[in-house]
Amino acid sequence: MEENKRIKDCKVVIIGGSAGSLQALLQILPFVEKTISFAIVIVVHRKNTDEQTLEDLIALKAKLKVKEVEDKVKLEAGFIYIAPSNYHLLFEKNETLSLDTSEKINYSRPSIDVSFESAAEIYTNHLIGILLSGSNSDGTVGLKAIQAAGGISVVQNPLSADMPYMPNNAILHTTPDFVLKTEEILEFIKEINQE
Amino acid sequence: MIEDIELETLINDVYEYYGFDFGSYSRASLKRRVSRVFYLDGFKHFHDFLSKVRTDPEYCKRMIDEITVNVTEMFRDPSFYLTLRKEILPLLGTKPFIRIWHAGCSTGEEVYSMAIMLKEAGLLHKSILYATDINASVLETAKSGIFPLRMIKDYADNYRDSGGQQDFSDYYIANYGFAKFNDNLSEKMVFSQHNLVSDTSFNEFDLILCRNVLIYFDNNLQKRVINLFDDSLAVLGFLALGTKETIKYSISQTKYKQFAKEKIWRKIKE
Numbered sequence: 001m002e003e004n005k006r007i008k009d010c011k012v013v014i015i016g017g018s019a020g021s022l023q024a025l026l027q028i029l030p031f032v033e034k035t036i037s038f039a040i041v042i043v044v045h046r047k048n049t050d051e052q053t054l055e056d057l058i059a060l061k062a063k064l065k066v067k068e069v070e071d072k073v074k075l076e077a078g079f080i081y082i083a084p085s086n087y088h089l090l091f092e093k094n095e096t097l098s099l100d101t102s103e104k105i106n107y108s109r110p111s112i113d114v115s116f117e118s119a120a121e122i123y124t125n126h127l128i129g130i131l132l133s134g135s136n137s138d139g140t141v142g143l144k145a146i147q148a149a150g151g152i153s154v155v156q157n158p159l160s161a162d163m164p165y166m167p168n169n170a171i172l173h174t175t176p177d178f179v180l181k182t183e184e185i186l187e188f189i190k191e192i193n194q195e
Numbered sequence: 196m197i198e199d200i201e202l203e204t205l206i207n208d209v210y211e212y213y214g215f216d217f218g219s220y221s222r223a224s225l226k227r228r229v230s231r232v233f234y235l236d237g238f239k240h241f242h243d244f245l246s247k248v249r250t251d252p253e254y255c256k257r258m259i260d261e262i263t264v265n266v267t268e269m270f271r272d273p274s275f276y277l278t279l280r281k282e283i284l285p286l287l288g289t290k291p292f293i294r295i296w297h298a299g300c301s302t303g304e305e306v307y308s309m310a311i312m313l314k315e316a317g318l319l320h321k322s323i324l325y326a327t328d329i330n331a332s333v334l335e336t337a338k339s340g341i342f343p344l345r346m347i348k349d350y351a352d353n354y355r356d357s358g359g360q361q362d363f364s365d366y367y368i369a370n371y372g373f374a375k376f377n378d379n380l381s382e383k384m385v386f387s388q389h390n391l392v393s394d395t396s397f398n399e400f401d402l403i404l405c406r407n408v409l410i411y412f413d414n415n416l417q418k419r420v421i422n423l424f425d426d427s428l429a430v431l432g433f434l435a436l437g438t439k440e441t442i443k444y445s446i447s448q449t450k451y452k453q454f455a456k457e458k459i460w461r462k463i464k465e
Binding site: 069084093102103 | 264
C-alpha cells in the first residue's frame with residue numbers, strides 16, 4: 001500500500017458493491033458531509049423489483065442529496081448518484097451520465113466493471129474507485145482500469161466485508177492502493193481533497 | 196478499448212460511404228459497442244477494421260447490427276404495461292381506429308406484448324402496429340415472432356405483473372427451444388426499416404412507444420427525435436419512453452402532460 005498516494009483534485013468517487021454492500025454503504029454515507037468537493041456514484045447489484053428502496057434508504061440516511069439518475073443527468077459535486085437497476089451506467093466527456101441496456105456483464109446490469117472503466121476513461125487521475133462486499137467477480141477489471149488511468153483503487157478489507165469474495169478477488173488480481181476496513185473507508189473519504 | 200480518434204474516423208467513414216450517421220450517438224456507449232465488435236471479429240489493427248467496413252458493405256451492415264443495442268424483453272417494466280392496460284388502452288378504445296408506432300422495436304418483444312394487451316382489451320381488430328428499427332436483421336426476427344424459450348418464464352412473470360390474467364402459454368407454441376407466437380397477434384403488425392436519425396414522419400399515430408432508444412443519442416438528436424414524434428402524434432395521443440428517459444429538455448412542457456408516474460406523456464395541444 002502506498003500510504004502517501006493522495007489525490008488532490010478528486011472529482012468522482014465511484015463505489016461498487018454487491019451482496020452485503022448495503023450495510024457498508026449505510027456505515028459510510030450518513031457520515032459524509034454535504035460540503036464534499038466531489039460527486040459520489042454508487043453502482044450496486046440489485047433486483048429489478050426493489051428499484052426505489054435503495055435510493056430511498058440512502059436518501060433518508062445521508063446528509064448528501066441523492067440525485068435521481070435519468071439519462072444525461074449532469075454530474076455535480078456534493079451529490080450522490082445511484083445506478084438504476086437494469087441499465088449500465090456510463091460517463092460522457094461533457095460530465096453527464098448516460099445509460100445503456102446492452103448485455104449483462106459478469107451476470108450483472110449495472111456492471112461495476114463497465115462503470116469503473118467508463119469513469120476511468122473520463123476522470124483519469126481525478127477518480128477514486130472503491131470496491132465493497134459481494135459474491136461475484138465484478139469490479140476487479142474496473143479497478144485495474146482506474147489504476148491504469150492514474151486513479152486510486154480502494155478495496156474493502158475482506159475481513160470487514162459481509163461477502164468477502166468480491167474484495168478478495170480484487171486483491172488477488174490487482175494491487176489495490178488501499179485495503180481498508182469499513183470505518184477506515186469513511187475516514188479515507190473524509191480526507192479526500194483535504195490538504 | 197479503441198481510441199477516440201479511431202471512433203470518430205469510423206463515424207465519418209460510415210457516414211461518407213453508407214449514409215448512416217452515428218455522429219449524434221452518445222459516445223460512451225458507442226465506443227464500447229464498436230470496441231466489442233472490433234475484438235469479437237478478431238481485428239488487431241484499427242485500419243484493417245476500417246478498411247473492411249469501407250470496402251465490404253455486408254460487413255458494414257453486420258457492424259451496424261452489432262453496435263446497435265438489441266436487448267429487449269416482453270412486458271419490460273410491468274408497471275408501465277399495467278398503466279398502459281388500465282389507463283391508456285381504455286382511452287384509445289373509444290377511437291374507431293388505433294394507430295401505434297413502436298420506434299426502435301428491436302426484435303419485437305414489446306410489439307407482441309402490445310398486441311396481446313390489445314387482444315385482451317378487444318381492440319386488436321381495429322388497431323395497426325407499425326414497428327420500425329434501423330437494423331434490418333432484428334426486424335426479420337420480429338416478423339417471425341419466434342423468441343427463445345428460455346426467456347418465456349420471465350416473460351410470463353412480467354405478463355402477470357402487468358395485469359395479464361390469461362394463460363400466457365396460450366399465446367405461443369413451444370418447439371425446439373423456441374416459442375412461436377400466434378399469427379393472429381402479428382396480423383396487425385407492419386414492420387419496416389426506419390432510421391430516427393435521418394428519416395421523417397410517415398403517418399399520424401395515437402400512441403408512439405420508443406423505449407430505451409433515446410439513451411443512445413446525444414441531447415441534440417434526442418430533441419430532433421422527440422420533435423419527429425411530436426409531428427407524428429395526433430392531439431390527445433400518447434408518447435411512451437423508457438423508465439429513465441424524458442422529454443423535458445426537448446419540447447415545450449405546455450404541449451405535453453405527463454401521465455401518472457410512468458414515462459408516458461399526452462399531447463394536449465397542436
